[in-house]
């Protein structure tokens with residue numbers, strides 16, 4: 001088959017595939033973190049899990065306005081109406097997710113009013129805030145959004161695969177992000193990102209346009225770094 005290549009030499013529709021190959025190590029670092037591996041093999045320290053839970057409650061609160069800002073960008077900039085439906089579905093699910101976090105924190109005796117956001121968490125939330133700026137292109141912001149969701153989907157789905165020894169009391173958490181529906185949602189996001197990136201590389205032919213493709217790749221890598229740092233907070237040796 002004749003593989004069409006565009007200006008930057010990327011096979012059509014395969015930008016994310018290319019990135020995943022190129023940045024395999026860091027991607028695996030984010031999706032197969034020791035915390036996830038310990039959940040999967042049943043050796044997880046519940047103190048680590050609780051530290052992660054408390055910090056993630058704070059993160060998700062910052063993730064909501066980021067998702068809302070993305071909805072606005074999609075409405076203004078997207079070339080495809082169905083993007084809005086996908087994003088609205090995600091936003092609606094976040095309502096349920098926040099309620100779940102409160103309930104889960106109560107179940108584990110994690111007092112949300114007493115959780116102090118760690119430095120990594122604050123930096124990650126600030127990074128999200130920087131992506132909410134109207135200056136940041138829809139394509140760049142949705143790349144970050146997809147990567148954030150995909151890391152959790154791949155991580156927690158791993159804890160549900162055959163042969164995993166995930167403790168029963170953590171199954172609900174793993175199912176939240178590891179369920180097939182969430183997997184389909186992540187695939188829909190990935191398709192949007194691939195479509196947008198393909199367009200961006202075509203647009204680069206035109207003079208005066210910023211290198212959106214490069215910016216999106218940088219944002220993708222930063223998300224992966226933040227995700228690794230975020231899991232690392234569960235060790236409890238950093239403040």
Ligand SMILES: Cc1ncc(CO)c(N)n1
Pocket residue numbers: 056059060063148149151152227230
């Ligand atoms: C840190 C982090 N990354 C991704 C997700 C998925 O929404 C989350 N809840 N928290």
